[in-house]
Structures are given as C-alpha cells and as structure tokens.
Amino acid sequence: MTMNNKSAVTLLEENMPQQRTQTIGGPAPSYGREAGTGFPARRLRRLRQNDRFRRLVREHSLSIDDLILPLFVVPGHGIKHEINAIPGNYHLSIDKLIEEAKEIRDLGIPGILLFGVPDPKEKDLLATGAYAPNGIVQEAVRALKKNVPELLVVTDVCLCEYTTHSHCGILQDGYLLNDASKDVLARTALSHVQAGSDMVAPAAMLDGQIRALRQTLDDDGFVNTPIMAYSAKYASKLYDPFFKEGTQSTLSHGDKKTHQMDFSNSNEAMREIAMDIEEGADIVMVKPALYYLDIVYRAKTEFQMPLATYNVSGEYAMIDAAARIGRLDKKLIMMEALISMKRAGADIIITYFAKEVANELK
Numbered sequence: 542m543t544m545n546n547k548s549a550v551t552l553l554e555e556n557m558p559q560q561r562t563q564t565i566g567g568p569a570p571s572y573g574r575e576a577g578t579g580f581p582a583r584r585l586r587r588l589r590q591n592d593r594f595r596r597l598v599r600e601h602s603l604s605i606d607d608l609i610l611p612l613f614v615v616p617g618h619g620i621k622h623e624i625n626a627i628p629g630n631y632h633l634s635i636d637k638l639i640e641e642a643k644e645i646r647d648l649g650i651p652g653i654l655l656f657g658v659p660d661p662k663e664k665d666l667l668a669t670g671a672y673a674p675n676g677i678v679q680e681a682v683r684a685l686k687k688n689v690p691e692l693l694v695v696t697d698v699c700l701c702e703y704t705t706h707s708h709c710g711i712l713q714d715g716y717l718l719n720d721a722s723k724d725v726l727a728r729t730a731l732s733h734v735q736a737g738s739d740m741v742a743p744a745a746m747l748d749g750q751i752r753a754l755r756q757t758l759d760d761d762g763f764v765n766t767p768i769m770a771y772s773a774k775y776a777s778k779l780y781d782p783f784f785k786e787g788t789q790s791t792l793s794h795g796d797k798k799t800h801q802m803d804f805s806n807s808n809e810a811m812r813e814i815a816m817d818i819e820e821g822a823d824i825v826m827v828k829p830a831l832y833y834l835d836i837v838y839r840a841k842t843e844f845q846m847p848l849a850t851y852n853v854s855g856e857y858a859m860i861d862a863a864a865r866i867g868r869l870d871k872k873l874i875m876m877e878a879l880i881s882m883k884r885a886g887a888d889i890i891i892t893y894f895a896k897e898v899a900n901e902l903k
C-alpha cells in the first residue's frame with residue numbers, strides 16, 4: 542500500500558497520534574472541533590461526548606426504589622451462613638434477619654422477598670408447615686414488622702419448601718393437583734398476612750391461584766393487601782442455585798413443567814398475565830429476567846401494569862462466577878444487566894444484587 546492510498550483517518554493517526562486520542566478516542570476537547578466533512582448533518586455522537594451530555598439524555602435509570610432483595614430465613618439463633626451458590630447472600634436465623642433488615646432499610650431499599658427454609662423434619666406431603674401459625678415465615682414476619690416496620694415484607698407463597706418431595710403442591714399419583722394445592726396456597730397466604738406480611742407473592746403457577754388468594758384475603762378483611770403474582774414464571778434451569786442451596790428443596794423426582802411455563806412460548810405468557818390481572822393481581826411478574834426480556838417488554842407494552850421481574854439465582858451466579866475467575870467486572874455487568882431490565886419495561890427488580898446496587902447508587 543502506498544502513502545497515497547491511505548485513508549484520511551490513518552494519515553491523521555500516523556501524523557498526529559496525540560490529537561487522534563484526544564478528539565476521537567477520548568473525551569472531546571473543550572473547543573469541540575474536528576475537521577468535519579460536512580456530512581452527516583445529524584451526528585449522534587454530539588450528545589455522547591461527555592458525561593454531562595450523556596446524563597442529560599439518558600432514557601432509563603436504575604434507582605434504589607426499584608429493588609427488592611430476596612432473603613432466606615432459617616430456624617435457630619445466631620445463624621448467618623453464606624449460601625455457597627449465591628455468594629453474598631445468607632441463611633439467617635430471625636435475630637440475624639432483623640440485623641440484616643435494618644441494614645437494608647438504612648440503604649433505602651424499599652422491601653424484601655422472604656423465603657422460609659424450614660427444618661426438614663417439618664416437611665410433609667400436605668405442606669402443613671407452610672401455613673403453621675408459628676411456622677418459620679410467620680414468626681419471621683412478626684419479628685420483622687415489630688422491629689423494622691418501615692421495611693416492606695413481601696412473602697413468597699409456595700409449598701415446595703414444605704413438602705417432602707419439594708413439589709409446589711400436593712401430588713396424586715405423581716401429578717401436581719391444581720385445586721387442592723391452590724387452596725393450601727390461599728391458606729398459606731392468609732397465614733402470612735395474618736402475621737403481618739405487607740404483600741404476598743404466589744409463585745406456584747397454578748391455575749386460579751390469584752383468585753383463590755384474593756378471595757381468601759378479602760374474606761378475612763385484608764382487602765388492602767396487594768398480590769404480586771409470579772404470572773409468567775418459566776420452567777427454567779436458572780433456579781438451580783436457589784433450590785439446591787437457597788431453600789434446600791431439590792425435587793425428589795420429576796420436574797415442574799406441568800405448571801411452570803415452557804420457555805419456548807411467549808403468547809402464552811401474555812395469556813397467563815391477562816388471567817392474573819383478571820383474577821386480581823396488583824403487580825405482575827416475569828421470571829427469570831435476563832433471557833426473558835422480550836416477555837418483560839411485551840408484558841409492559843400490552844398491559845401497562847406495575848411490572849416486576851425476578852433476576853434469579855442462576856443469573857446472579859453466572860455473573861458472580863465470571864467475576865471470580867476474572868472474566869467480567871461484577872459491578873459493571875450487574876449494572877448493565879439490571880438496566881436492561883428497566884429498559885425492557887420492568888418497574889420492580891427482585892435481585893440478589895440489591896445491596897450491592899444500593900451501595901453503588903448511594
């Protein structure tokens with residue numbers, strides 16, 4: 542290649558390396574001039590040249606107000622055990638849970654999503670531990686509302702933590718019964734609300750569960766307690782870290798594909814959401830988040846409802862693991878992932894990153 546065939550940019554680079562770094566690669570110099578060709582008239586880079594411009598035209602942002610942190614409560618006293626598969630998250634006995642809740646409140650995070658991890662001896666085929674008045678979740682909720690009343694306590698309503706086989710309801714000949722399980726879920730939700738839960742989040746993906754919960758709560762006078770429905774919850778392998786180590790509820794056999802959604806479907810997710818709204822859901826949810834942003838986007842566009850998405854354990858674990866071996870920058874990837882959920886239309890993000898994000902945004 543002869544000198545004459547080189548492009549203007551190459552020549553510029555060779556002859557004025559200093560200037561190229563300044564004007565093209567780095568921040569624009571204050572005089573903001575560059576030898577232009579007069580084309581194009583519209584230069585989108587004008588508003589990207591420095592952080593002040595970028596902040597002015599930024600379309601989406603992540604706020605501490607958007608966050609809900611999942612927490613795991615265990616029986617006992619003085620327990621704070623890190624969950625191996627979800628590093629930075631812990632199994633907490635009620636006393637430690639209160640300490641944690643105060644920290645979360647002080648960080649400005651609006652709420653937590655509470656999961657109970659009962660003693661295995663408490664599990665049975667009918668999930669009676671799920672609605673025991675002094676079960677682990679009910680006790681924890683009472684303690685939280687007494688000691689940290691400013692923090693919203695959202696309780697996950699499912700039966701998988703309380704059945705011996707870890708299915709989300711009652712089995713008959715290996716099949717998950719819908720209506721019998723739905724009634725136990727409603728009873729469980731009521732026991733949470735009676736203990737003081739601010740909002741219930743039914744997670745089992747059973748037909749008619751939202752209506753059952755709404756009726757049960759209303760009949761008991763809890764007409765003002767909202768329901769955040771896990772409306773489009775997919776049968777995803779991204780939950781593995783959660784139930785293997787988070788709630789210790791690995792299925793004894795089978796899978797959840799007869800009630801959770803097939804991840805090849807999206808129209809069906811819209812039908813699930815429409816039905817939950819019809820049945821009385823106040824907030825609808827898409828879960829998982831990251832591989833399902835098309836569903837998040839459609840849900841917001843088609844329903845304009847308050848919308849949550851659950852950045853699940855597997856999504857957290859992937860970023861954490863990649864950061865651990867030096868492949869990715871944890872904080873930056875975390876922000877990129879969570880903003881993508883906001884961009885897609887989520888109002889609320891349930892995430893194990895919540896404390897880390899709050900510390901970043903503070």
Ligand code: PBG
Pocket residue numbers: 697698699700701702744779780781782783784797852853854855
């Ligand atoms: C069910 C429930 C699950 C999760 C939240 N609620 C597990 C499942 O349905 O299999 C998964 C959350 C996560 O992976 O972070 N109670």
Ligand code: ZN
Pocket residue numbers: 699700701702708709744745
């Ligand atoms: Zn479940």
